[in-house]
Amino acid sequence: MKKFLTISEMANYAGISRRTLIYYDQIGLFKPVKIGENGYRYYSIEQYFELDVILLLKNLDVPLEEIQTFLKNRNVSYVLEGFMKQKERIDEEIAKLKNIRQSLDNYIDRYTTLKNFDLESITYSYREAEYFVASEVIENFYDINSLQVYGRFYSSIDSSDLFSGHPIGFLVEGGAFYEENFHDAPYRALVKIPSERLHLYKDQQILQRPAGYYVSGFMKDEIHHINIFNNRFRNYLKEHGYQLNGDIWELLWQDETTSENPEDQIFEVLIPVIKNTAPAE
Known part of the structure; x- marks a missing residue:
């Protein structure tokens, strides 16, 4: 043998x-x-x-x-304990992979929207409520203090929320919509989070975009075209008998992930509206 x-x-x-x-x-x-x-x-x-x-x-x-x-x-005791610990590690890995899969789904949905967006159309539709973590007020985008605000803000966000695949957002006070240079108005940066993760953040950090009817449209290169875009929106509201009913929400659908040129950025602007009940002049 x-x-x-x-x-x-x-x-x-x-x-x-x-x-x-x-x-x-x-x-x-x-x-x-x-x-x-x-x-x-x-x-x-x-x-x-x-x-x-x-x-x-x-x-x-x-x-x-x-x-x-x-x-x-x-021996049985050691192996059993070891297998139970390994199962815990695997469960953590499964949860991590599920989060990555959800983020990929969100990014795919987001960039599919980008492929089909229309810069010319303005829509009126009902939107469900959504939740966002919000930054401090940013007075001037080009000021050094704004970079410090962004730094504090993004470092306070859990990475699974920061890289969830949802477009980051911005919130501007509704009254700025009628100002001559909307882009210079103070604003807050936003990161969307699901309702089940609200408990991870302080109450003062959370903002809700209320459910309701919004007039929305896509815009390219906000810095250079925001005032032209606002004029289109004002005309649309006037023609259809709507009036502004809250703050203005912006979502950055295309960012540096899909283009290295800032001028290629695509924003969606959402304006909450109600029907104008004032008598026609």
């Missing part, structure tokens, strides 16, 4: 490569029972059982350094 197996025979049995067995030997995880005078590695048949344990644990995604500890503590 053959007493020893070559590295190729052991590798064929386990369905792994010779390189893997060599690596296991080098890190002290699974060593051959002897090295021949020719320098070849030889394994005993009984080592099948130990290799089976290693492959089982590796299939359960147990790190190699922990597998070494497992092999030294092969």
Whole structure:
């Protein structure tokens, strides 16, 4: 009866490569029972059982350094505790992957919207309520203080919310809509969050965009076109008998992720409105 197996025979049995067995030997995880005078590695048949344990644990995604500890503590209590800890790690990884998957879905929906947006149309539609984490008031976009506000704001947001795939937003007081230079009005930066995550933030950080009817439209290059866009909106409200009913919400649908040119940024502007009940002049 053959007493020893070559590295190729052991590798064929386990369905792994010779390189893997060599690596296991080098890190002290699974060593051959002897090295021949020719320098070849030889394994005993009984080592099948130990290799089976290693492959089982590796299939359960147990790190190699922990597998070494497992092999030294092969009893029910230790293995059971180890498997329960590994299950907790896997559950955390599943939750993380689900969050990544949801973010990818959001980004795909977002960029699909971008492919089909229309700069010419203005729509009137009902919008459900949504929640946002809001920054302090930013007085001037080009001021050094605004960078400090952004820094404090984004560092306070959980990364899963900051990179959720939803467009970041901005909130401007409704009265600024009628000012000559809307772009210079003070504003607050916004990050959308689902209602089940509201408890992670302070109440004063949370803003709700109320459910209701909004007039909305897309705009390219806000800095240079906001006043022209506002004139279009004012004319639309006047023609359809609507009046402003709250603050103005902006969503940045296209940002530096899909274009390196700031002029390519695409905003959606949402203006809450009610029907004008004042008698016609």
